[in-house]
Amino acid sequence: MQEAVVHFIDDDDSLRTAVSRLLGAAGYTVRQYASGDDFLREQDLAGGCILLDIGMPGLSGVQLQEHLNARNSILPIIFMTGQGDIATSVRTIKAGAEDFLCKPVDQAQLCAAIERAFERYRSSARDHSAHQALAARVARLSPRERQVFDLVITGLLNKQIADRLGMTERTVKAHRAAIVEKMQMRSVAELVAAASELRLLG
Missing domain, CATH: 3.40.50.2300 (Response regulator)
Incomplete structure (x- = not known):
């Protein structure tokens, strides 16, 4: 600094x-x-x-x-x-x-x-x-990953997310894996904490 x-x-x-x-x-x-x-x-x-x-x-x-x-x-x-x-x-x-x-x-x-x-x-x-670093990671998510991310942080299960977005559970799991990697986090709790920090929770 x-x-x-x-x-x-x-x-x-x-x-x-x-x-x-x-x-x-x-x-x-x-x-x-x-x-x-x-x-x-x-x-x-x-x-x-x-x-x-x-x-x-x-x-x-x-x-x-x-x-x-x-x-x-x-x-x-x-x-x-x-x-x-x-x-x-x-x-x-x-x-x-x-x-x-x-x-x-x-x-x-x-x-x-x-x-x-x-x-x-x-x-x-x-x-x-x-x-700023956290916001930059969210910005790197694809539009589809961002949709999954927004639903994951509300506590929905993979099946519920799949039904909501019209995709298979396997696809949801793939998106979640990509989200976790891009956000550099290991759990849903960390994703929720990040969303809270960025005021993304409704």
């Missing part, structure tokens, strides 16, 4: 520079953005976490969080603000923020929050990668 990056979004140029230098000295790679819109324009977005100011001209920190959640971003967000209130902190944490820190931020506290965010990102990235 590539190096994790701290994406620091704050409209205060001097603060952004100072905190970036501090984090750089602590061994972190930091990318700076003067606004949420600048961040959203980033094409080559590295993994890691987001260090985000609440009150900014244009897109606020809370609005950016809502936007990223709608896009299913897996980058954890650490809010850092000089004008935070309890209601805002509760709202952002409920929406999935990793932490909510008040300026001036203690270096040790900030680094600890970043480490937690990085670990959360790595875990989410592993889960996302596994999910």
